[in-house]
Amino acid sequence: MGGDSGPAAILAGCVIARRRHPDVRFVLHGDEAVLQPLLAHRPLLSKSSEIRHAPSVVGMAEKPSQALRRGRNSSMWHAIDLVASGECRVAVSAGNTGALMAISMFRIGLIEGISRPAIAVLWPTKRGQSVVLDAGANAGADAQQLVDFAVMGEAFARAILGIDRPTVSLLNIGEEEMKGIEPVKRAGQILRESRLPIEFCGFIEGDGIGEGSVDVVVTDGFTGNVALKTAEGTAKLIVYYLRSALKRSVLGRVGALLASGALRSLQRKLDPRAHNGGVFLGLNGVVVKSHGGADALGFASAIDVAIDMGSSDVIARILSDRAGVAQLSGEGGSADHPDGSGHTKAVVS
Amino acid sequence: MGGDSGPAAILAGCVIARRRHPDVRFVLHGDEAVLQPLLAHRPLLSKSSEIRHAPSVVGMAEKPSQALRRGRNSSMWHAIDLVASGECRVAVSAGNTGALMAISMFRIGLIEGISRPAIAVLWPTKRGQSVVLDAGANAGADAQQLVDFAVMGEAFARAILGIDRPTVSLLNIGEEEMKGIEPVKRAGQILRESRLPIEFCGFIEGDGIGEGSVDVVVTDGFTGNVALKTAEGTAKLIVYYLRSALKRSVLGRVGALLASGALRSLQRKLDPRAHNGGVFLGLNGVVVKSHGGADALGFASAIDVAIDMGSSDVIARILSDRAGVAQLSGEGGSADHPDGSGHTKAVVS
Numbered sequence A, B: 001m002g003g004d005s006g007p008a009a010i011l012a013g014c015v016i017a018r019r020r021h022p023d024v025r026f027v028l029h030g031d032e033a034v035l036q037p038l039l040a041h042r043p044l045l046s047k048s049s050e051i052r053h054a055p056s057v058v059g060m061a062e063k064p065s066q067a068l069r070r071g072r073n074s075s076m077w078h079a080i081d082l083v084a085s086g087e088c089r090v091a092v093s094a095g096n097t098g099a100l101m102a103i104s105m106f107r108i109g110l111i112e113g114i115s116r117p118a119i120a121v122l123w124p125t126k127r128g129q130s131v132v133l134d135a136g137a138n139a140g141a142d143a144q145q146l147v148d149f150a151v152m153g154e155a156f157a158r159a160i161l162g163i164d165r166p167t168v169s170l171l172n173i174g175e176e177e178m179k180g181i182e183p184v185k186r187a188g189q190i191l192r193e194s195r196l197p198i199e200f201c202g203f204i205e206g207d208g209i210g211e212g213s214v215d216v217v218v219t220d221g222f223t224g225n226v227a228l229k230t231a232e233g234t235a236k237l238i239v240y241y242l243r244s245a246l247k248r249s250v251l252g253r254v255g256a257l258l259a260s261g262a263l264r265s266l267q268r269k270l271d272p273r274a275h276n277g278g279v280f281l282g283l284n285g286v287v288v289k290s291h292g293g294a295d296a297l298g299f300a301s302a303i304d305v306a307i308d309m310g311s312s313d314v315i316a317r318i319l320s321d322r323a324g325v326a327q328l329s330g331e332g333g334s335a336d337h338p339d340g341s342g343h344t345k346a347v348v349s
Helices: A006-020 A032-040 A043-047 A064-070 A075-085 A097-107 A143-160 A182-193 A207-211 A221-247 A250-258 A260-270 A296-310 A314-328 A340-348 B007-020 B032-040 B043-047 B064-070 B075-085 B097-107 B143-160 B182-193 B207-211 B221-247 B250-258 B260-270 B296-310 B314-328 B340-348
Strands: A026-030 A049-053 A090-093 A118-125 A128-133 A167-171 A199-204 A216-218 A278-281 A286-289 B026-030 B049-053 B090-093 B118-125 B128-133 B167-171 B199-204 B216-218 B278-281 B286-289
Touching (some): A006 A026, A006 A032, A026 A075, A032 A043, A097 A278, A118 A221, A143 A216, A143 A278, A143 A314, A167 A182, A167 A221, A207 A221, A221 A250, A250 A260, A250 B250, A260 B221, B007 B043, B007 B296, B032 B049, B097 B286, B118 B207, B118 B221, B143 B167, B143 B182, B143 B296, B182 B199, B207 B221, B250 B260
Parallel strands (some): A026 A049, B167 B199
Antiparallel strands (some): A278 A286, B118 B128, B278 B286
């Protein structure tokens, strides 16, 4: 029921995904009176889907704390519950990000030793794709959380991108050790001095992301979200410049016509719908967030990511890597997270 | 003497600037033995320039505190001193940013009531240009500093872009009031509730910058620097994609040839050299920072910005606006900055 375009776009996305992945089965949560007629028009999807009625919806502007208090009968809550119970492997939503995160933490729980989840996205680069996290699960992060993000991002890159030994950097405003804000400097120190099995490459500046300088770029959710959206805005601006420049002269228009195949392939490469799907890392289950404004094609991309995640062993890898971190740093149990069980409360309050 | 390409590029930039602004006079600081032969080859620039020998140089990797302790005989210090004494209107440097800021604060001083300077840059947008600050003078900012940046950015937009009533937003990860990190939320509250004569438009997300949604985008120096460099990296990535796509087929190559005028005009628009020149706002004088990697054309752009600044009344505007803020918020003198005189010390330590 989430997203700016409503359930029609979501179901159309499921149709595309069903074609790409014939074995996948969907449980569609929401208002049956709305979903039933939409599904009736899609016989192929019908065969792979069942509708579970949910009487309420989490609004796009609702606070996470409100959603936790009042969202028990919502489609979002029901979807997450099926991942928590193990009935479904993955949950995909185009709804309210903060609510999705809060309900996921409450119902599915965090991997032991991880204090905050992060949203990981795939970022197109000159060398292919890199993982960037956190793209906006949190506003800010302390040093230990950034180290956790590095561990999670590295496991994600191995499992999803198939890179044997991914390189990892912290996003900063200079490459020298003295540069930047305290949590980033401190996280850099921990990653340099620890004997973690991570290929840590120090700091990277914003222009290094698109360059593909490393496989995993680690940052807090505020900076990561600003960077991601600034990149999207820049891509739109350049396409706008290109269009206006080509339109301005007859030669430009003829050239554009001849090169239309190339320009279309550029457009496909830049299409934000092809890169849709932020993965919540750090949970004991797979939840994928689609852009709220995604159309059918965009939502299908988010399902692609979800299916990749569902058939991977990312969670087991993070669990064992995080246990390694705890061992290296001599943590006794959850001693470094004495408030471990209180995190959900922090979200509620 | 600063910058990655050394004094030859700087002097070549001065030659271009001299052609654009025949009345400008230059004082060139640095090693006379290096500068003299370079200047000898440039008769036109010679007529408008004099060399002042400086025996030392601030290194690109030096800490601001080191530069303050040991930089008294450096070309950077000498250049700033001439602005402090009033002999020169503006100083332009491609050298070490942190050192340039620290020495400028120490020698030129801050506008009364401003606790931290910020670097303002002009950002190309769909609507023309916007001002973004802080692009990296500080790592982080508190709420009051963000409000100061809003005041300074607004004055800058009026003076340099000639906008009568510039619109101002805070960069954030959502448009709702509850979104984001504490300093940004608090600064938003102050700007909403104050009776400042600023057209405050709330929060803006990263993609709103290139859209040109507002004239002035305010953020802390960490986030601003990451956003700026991420945008540069994204622009490079897209040009790379475009080139590879056009090269891949004969039609693409022919089309590119026909549209070469349009593609060149795009390249000019995206040329980071055309947007070079970060202005240090908040100082009692004009200091402009050129990108360290700038070539002649890039350095000439930084001089353009410096000349615009030098002939504007930005500093007087900030001074009077900041006094207005103090009056509105009932500040007694510099009561809200009890450590006002200690800021330079903070940089030294």
